Amino acid sequence: MSRIVVIGAGYVGLTSAACFAHLGHEVRCVDIDQIRIEKIQSGRLPIIEEGLLELVNNGVKSGLLSFSHDVSVVDSFAEMVFLCVPTPQAIDGSADLSFVQKAARHISELMPKDCIVVNKSTVPVGSTKIVELEIQRNDVKVVSNPEFLREGTAVLDFLNPDRIIVGAENFEAAEMVAKLYERLGAPVLITDPASAETIKYASNAFLATKISFVNAVAAICEGVGADVSDVVKGLGFDNRIGKSFLQPGPGWGGSCLPKDTAALIKIGEQNGYDFDLLRGVVAVNEQQFERVVNKTKLALSGELDGKNIAVWGLTFKANTGDMRDSPAIRIINILMNLGAKVSAFDPSVQSIDSELDGVSICQSSLEAVKNAEVLLVLTEWHDFSIVSPNEVRALMLSPNVVDARNLLNKPNWIEAGFNYQGIGR
Numbered sequence: 001m002s003r004i005v006v007i008g009a010g011y012v013g014l015t016s017a018a019c020f021a022h023l024g025h026e027v028r029c030v031d032i033d034q035i036r037i038e039k040i041q042s043g044r045l046p047i048i049e050e051g052l053l054e055l056v057n058n059g060v061k062s063g064l065l066s067f068s069h070d071v072s073v074v075d076s077f078a079e080m081v082f083l084c085v086p087t088p089q090a091i092d093g094s095a096d097l098s099f100v101q102k103a104a105r106h107i108s109e110l111m112p113k114d115c116i117v118v119n120k121s122t123v124p125v126g127s128t129k130i131v132e133l134e135i136q137r138n139d140v141k142v143v144s145n146p147e148f149l150r151e152g153t154a155v156l157d158f159l160n161p162d163r164i165i166v167g168a169e170n171f172e173a174a175e176m177v178a179k180l181y182e183r184l185g186a187p188v189l190i191t192d193p194a195s196a197e198t199i200k201y202a203s204n205a206f207l208a209t210k211i212s213f214v215n216a217v218a219a220i221c222e223g224v225g226a227d228v229s230d231v232v233k234g235l236g237f238d239n240r241i242g243k244s245f246l247q248p249g250p251g252w253g254g255s256c257l258p259k260d261t262a263a264l265i266k267i268g269e270q271n272g273y274d275f276d277l278l279r280g281v282v283a284v285n286e287q288q289f290e291r292v293v294n295k296t297k298l299a300l301s302g303e304l305d306g307k308n309i310a311v312w313g314l315t316f317k318a319n320t321g322d323m324r325d326s327p328a329i330r331i332i333n334i335l336m337n338l339g340a341k342v343s344a345f346d347p348s349v350q351s352i353d354s355e356l357d358g359v360s361i362c363q364s365s366l367e368a369v370k371n372a373e374v375l376l377v378l379t380e381w382h383d384f385s386i387v388s389p390n391e392v393r394a395l396m397l398s399p400n401v402v403d404a405r406n407l408l409n410k411p412n413w414i415e416a417g418f419n420y421q422g423i424g425r
């Protein structure tokens, strides 16, 4: 059992803290956001993640997990401090390291002797050195341990990882970090910090590439009259390709892929390599937002100005409350700039976010479609797939649907009289 402090109680920090406690470690989780910590302490979570509340409650009850907004809990307690703070995109596309640097400065004088600092935030190559410079202590070792969990399945992913990556100059420190995960039985790769940091960016860039690739294939399918669902099935049977991340949609988004692809392009630039392939992946994604807008225009004979548009789904994917860099928000903003009026429903969004200024937020799928001339499905929430197309049709002004997630049962919607457009089918 190890004594761990986790800095940051967001998707990665809170999940890591709860899961480490579940694995038998003693964990203190710290966040500068006092309201967030008070919320957690009162038994409510600031994020939606299946199984997380139960793990947090169990951890607190067992005495292995506690929360604080005061970083001094690092004090004499911590054997390891995990940095799980944001690394947002800076104006030039690179990763903004200021949260990581500030957190490192905060803990530097508080940490006991021989403490290990573990960077779990996604950081550019060389960040381990930057954290060492902030900490300025010879006894403290800095280790890179990138996280690969997905929002919506964070607990499941953390406890069933495909691999554990640990990057360190000091092998003993790396082994101590790897040992934390021993009970999970996952393959462990111990490497140098630069390689560990590159693995994380390369993984996300590859996933973004797969999605952009399949969206481009979907466009070809539309041209040649093929069905992308079958094409993807056929592709996925090939073990060299694999079937995951080959679901066509409105484009990729979320808190990681956009900023991590931009950061890797920047890392290339700074190191004398023009990552043209990845630029293409990003460009295909931008085109995908426009393709969804064009399908909406087509349904409305080219005119969006003054039209009522219903949107199902605002989060960047289902089973999360996260709207950061959501394709839905991008598409809605384009539609509104062209004069459309948008009514939206998302099971996890109750009120208006600043990014959604001007959007009418509804409390149900059916409320959103009242008097709409086209319905757009932008997030793949299961609830949307079971709404009756006949009920929807009865409420809409015109029966048009753009199913940007290929979620709906196409024959049923066509039978109900809808002009149906999906992606690549």
Ligand code: NAD
Binding pocket: 007, 008, 009, 010, 011, 012, 013, 030, 031, 032, 033, 036, 084, 085, 086, 087, 099, 102, 103, 106, 120, 121, 122, 123, 147, 148, 149, 150, 151, 255, 256
């Ligand atoms: P988040 O925004 O959900 O949470 C970050 C938390 O850190 C916030 O609650 C914030 O208040 C807190 N914080 C900021 N500065 C702090 C400080 N000095 N001391 C204490 N708390 C502080 O972020 P996230 O989604 O968990 O991402 C964290 C890192 O993990 C990022 O680098 C991200 O790229 C990476 N990552 C995210 C995911 C994901 O799916 N969200 C997956 C893998 C890796």
